Amino acid sequence: MNRVLILACISLFISCTTDHGKNTSNTEVANDSALFYYISAKAKNNPLKKRYTAINKSLGFQKEREKDTLYTLTLYQKNLIHLSLKEFDSLQVYSDLLIDHALKTNDDAILSRQYYLMGYYYDYIAQKPQKAFYEYNNAKNYKKRINDSSWVGKNLYNMAIIQKTHNDFFGSKETITEALQYLNENKDTKYISSSYDVLATDHRKLLNHEEAIKYHLKAISSTQSDKDRLIYQNNLAATYIDFNKPKEAIGLLNEILNVPELQKNKTEYARVLDNLAYARWLAKEEVTAEAFTHPLGIRKKNKDHRGQLASYTHLGEYYLPIDRQKASLYFDSLIQLSKTMNIPRAEQDALKHLIQLQPDNVNFRDRYVFLQDSLYEQELKVKTQFAKYKYDDTLKQESILRLEKENAERALEVAEERNKKIMSYAGLIFVLLSSTFIGYFLIQRGRRIQQKNKIAVLQATYETEAALSRKLHDDFGGKLNHAMLLLQNGSDPDKVLDIVEVLYNQSRNFSRKINDVDTGxxxxxxxxxxxxxxxxxxxxxxxxxxxxxxxxxxxxxxxxxxxxxxxxxxxxxxxxxxxxxxxxxxxxxxxxxxxxxxxxxxxxxxxxxxxxxxxxxxxxxxxxxxxxxxxxxxxxxxxxxxxxxx
CATH class of the missing domain: 3.30.565.10 (Histidine kinase-like ATPase, C-terminal domain)
Incomplete structure (x- = not known):
């Protein structure tokens, strides 16, 4: 980066000092300045305010040059800086400007990055899951267009997380399964192991016990991060607890407690302690209240509000059979915190236990029914919206592919028609010019081949006849003379007959060689x-x-x-x-x-x-x-x- 900055400075300096007599135009100066300030804005070691000033200057030097690639990159960098400075109104404005420009210039790469950026904004900052899902989906589609398989998988991963967070476990399972098809085994090991863990949670919530355990184990075995492995092991222990296997959970959690890495992560350490206490309590072991209050204290100190929800739930259940008043206090704390965090599902769980403690409390029952109805309606709405996004996207992609295919076929037809005309004219001329030559050549060639074949056949025939003649003279003639001498000398007739039989067989062999072959x-x-x-x-x-x-x-x-x-x-x-x-x-x-x-x-x-x-x-x-x-x-x-x- 420093070398690039130095080169940009030198370029800017030369441009400024050779303005007279060296044909350097104002446009070249502006280009050099735009590039210099763009590089300065990208330098992460510069303060944010300095980067903000630099990106605005770079953009100022690029007026009326929107077709340049640098203009698109500058707009994207400006969006990143607005996000870092928490200037979200400006982010919205320049995001729309960049997307509109990138659509006109068909810049699929920058569109994929900007949609992902906005997905991140809606997911983690604005906390608008449906908008985040929509933006991630757009980013995924443009990553597909540029064949960036790895980032297709990462966007699908983020979409699956959103679905899981909003209890659309079936939809999340489908999306994360699709993500795994795109993630690269060598580059995306962290995403792959995390995807297995998400898939395990989906199966856990869908009560698919064996599948949940299987994918938790795959997450544990595939991760290269000690920190992530602890989280996945803790998740597996929670799954054992959910499926009424506290002994397995206790064994695993005791094993995790001995890992030095756990002490560095207080949030996960408190979770292990709380889950271990809860598993031991479910297994009917003797457990003191301190086993639950100790991790609660750690969670309060670290402001782990989600962890506190779990601690209040476990403490309420712990005291439910032995101290109804304390149980009510912890469930009340759970309700208050869930309202503060806007997690109605946790409030509903607390009310379910409070109704057991106070069955005649109408307010508890009414609130529970209200939450149940509203949660069902909200979750159904969210699930339907996610499904609609995916369905509409499928239709849109099919329509785009169909249109691209039709355009390609139409262009191909036009090109083929044009080529046919050209080829027909060229072919006609070629035929007229070469037909006489080709005809003459083929006739002469045919005659040569025919003559050559005749000569070859005659040569082979003559050689065969000569060989048979020699064989007839040497073998057949010799044996015939031998037989005649035996007869003249009055030899044993049986010997003469043996020679005659040999001569007969030889004559048959000669006949086979000379006679025509039966080709029927x-x-x-x-x-x-x-x-x-x-x-x-x-x-x-x-x-x-x-x-x-x-x-x-x-x-x-x-x-x-x-x-x-x-x-x-x-x-x-x-x-x-x-x-x-x-x-x-x-x-x-x-x-x-x-x-x-x-x-x-x-x-x-x-x-x-x-x-x-x-x-x-x-x-x-x-x-x-x-x-x-x-x-x-x-x-x-x-x-x-x-x-x-x-």
Missing amino acids: PLFKESLFGMLGTYCKNAQLIVTGSKEINWDQISALTKKTLYKVLQELMTNMQKHSSATMVSIDFEQTKKIFRVEYMDNGVGASKEAIQNKNGLWNTEKRIDAINGSINFESEKGDGFKALIEIPN
Whole structure:
């Protein structure tokens, strides 16, 4: 802050000393002066009167510059100073001025702060709960607009406190539950633990015993403040007392008494002593009157009027069965103090006991009935007003959102219509200029692809034919010559028949390789039959085939897949020494995928590249715009991944 003040002073000094010959305008001087006095007014170490003078000077330098951001901030600071100086009439005037200006400039951030400030004023100073509730609600809405989740929760918290104070426990429970959804677990731990305590009190007043105790315990466990923890523990003890569990209350209160922090807070210390005495009395333990009068004396000394109400109530109840006259005196004191503090509920509680002492006293009965009726009417009015505020606010927010949505949709429609026109004109020109080029390019590209595919198919066919020719010459021809020699030499006919049977099986295999593939309904059986013939010494595992819609796969794809898998199985049988082969089928909207794996000896990348059969598979797959990738290392099995467009 000191650095900012120094810079502002230097800026003001330079502005003043360069007025002649350096093009510094009066506007710049006014701006510097306004900023200087604004910073001075914000400095909390300055006396209030000095800050008040500074903020007025800053505002004076900003005449006819209401659109500047500094003007809004200055008005807000002026409101803060009026509140601190207890100049509440001026606060009202400048609050209206600021809100009107911020609404015109759509300054949601400053609106949220000003509404909160006025909520605080009506809550703690003017003591107008309905107005405070209204202002906090406005602050909450504007915090939502600027996505300040933490402060949304804090405003809801204040609204819930007001509802609880005015016995709208159900409404308070709903509001505080909503607040917990917005509070930040890392930044707002104090508010979160206090919210749990408020929620516990709401449940306590609504006679939800277990829920009340649960949330008191959550408040105690979540707070990081020793002072707050004592308050929450004391509240839990009071809840135990209300729910006729004095033993639990006594144990907890005795534990609190040993906490050193308690001695620093005389108000809470007196409350613990009074609650402990009352709990012991309810538990039928021997309790002296001094156990109640001692905390009463502390409360009187500290001017704790609310605490005195509790002490008078407990003393009246204590003396009720043993000294009716003293009981009446304490209940009379309770009535007088409740009237002074304007707490009719406490007066009604005292009258309830006095009617027990003096059942024939008509004045007591009439006053009790009057208070009961007026309290019911007042509380109903307040609850209804709170509910109406929330309901009206919900309708207003829905209306705002609906209007914003309609405006956005209308603007979007206009923009889309404009874009459509622009795009249609541009598209027409683009089509006219590029259609000839694109057509020519596509035709040429199609021809190239077609020619490339033809060449690839021919190459694959020639390679397959060459391989079959070599196999026919080497294997089939050799065995045939061997059989002929055996016959010429008069060898055992059984040996000749064995060779002939082998030749017959080989001829069938050659036939399968050469013949066209059945791509009809029996394709799946034909494919699996072919795969099975290669697995005499290996286990074949096929997965995913049931999920494949084979009817949707083209005949060309079926033929290619058949030939490629046949080549892979041939490679496995000849070279891999595999004991297990796995083939997985998978079909998506765009891709038909087949994954082949075996646990054979594998091969190096160089060996794979030198194998004509595997090279043929690549050519076949390329011809139908698919892809095949091989993964293998020496001694680590063999894997092939085939992907074909649907």
